[in-house]
Amino acid sequence: KNEVEQSPQNLTAQEGEFITINCSYSVGISALHWLQQHPGGGIVSLFMLSSGKKKHGRLIATINIQEKHSSLHITASHPRDSAVYICAVTGNQFYFGTGTSLTVIP
Amino acid sequence: EAQVTQNPRYLITVTGKKLTVTCSQNMNHEYMSWYRQDPGLGLRQIYYSMNVEVTDKGDVPEGYKVSRKEKRNFPLILESPSPNQTSLYFCASSPVERGYGYTFGSGTRLTVV
Numbered sequence: 001k002n003e004v005e006q007s008p009q010n011l012t013a014q015e016g017e018f019i020t021i022n023c024s025y026s027v028g029i030s031a032l033h034w035l036q037q038h039p040g041g042g043i044v045s046l047f048m049l050s051s052g053k054k055k056h057g058r059l060i061a062t063i064n065i066q067e068k069h070s071s072l073h074i075t076a077s078h079p080r081d082s083a084v085y086i087c088a089v090t091g092n093q094f095y096f097g098t099g100t101s102l103t104v105i106p
Numbered sequence: 107e108a109q110v111t112q113n114p115r116y117l118i119t120v121t122g123k124k125l126t127v128t129c130s131q132n133m134n135h136e137y138m139s140w141y142r143q144d145p146g147l148g149l150r151q152i153y154y155s156m157n158v159e160v161t162d163k164g165d166v167p168e169g170y171k172v173s174r175k176e177k178r179n180f181p182l183i184l185e186s187p188s189p190n191q192t193s194l195y196f197c198a199s200s201p202v203e204r205g206y207g208y209t210f211g212s213g214t215r216l217t218v219v
Binding site: 043 | 139141146147148149150151154164165194196198206207208209210213215
């Protein structure tokens with residue numbers, strides 16, 4: 001069973017494109033996280049959301065608690081955005097999606 | 107610099123030889139946790155700790171032990187490693203207050219032969 005589902009699994013975009021990654025979850029949560037993992041393997045926490053919307057630079061994260069759905073948007077994408085983006089939720093435990101591999105081509 | 111430090115970064119060991127992966131944070135965070143990451147399965151939580159002397163099982167605790175004797179340290183112990191524990195391991199910490207994200211260590215790539 002997958003408590004957290006992400007789509008798409010893989011995404012290739014041209015530099016400058018607007019990108020959306022989706023995340024749906026099936027458990028009760030206290031918070032939803034978006035993480036970024038670069039090819040070197042390190043993980044960075046981008047956002048932690050429990051409601052509404054957050055923005056940081058070109059990244060925007062939204063969450064709809066009723067629909068159990070979150071989206072991560074990247075505006076004006078750049079090759080340095082190429083990474084795996086992981087959605088995770090915290091409730092009784094920490095559940096992770098399997099990630100979306102994003103490649104931004106110059 | 108605020109960080110979570112894991113050691114070692116890479117480790118190759120043999121089946122059955124006890125090992126410890128260390129994790130230390132300098133942010134006075136209450137919450138610490140361990141994860142393993144495997145291709146096709148993503149990240150899975152092994153153990154977590156809400157504070158000193160308080161630990162609990164995550165999704166995949168079998169074959170692992172942890173301890174939290176001090177707030178800053180949360181070592182992961184494999185008493186008798188097996189090849190199916192070959193994986194990439196991450197430690198993370200956070201404050202328990204809502205609104206704060208997690209800080210991850212750089213990862214430990216473990217190979218058990």
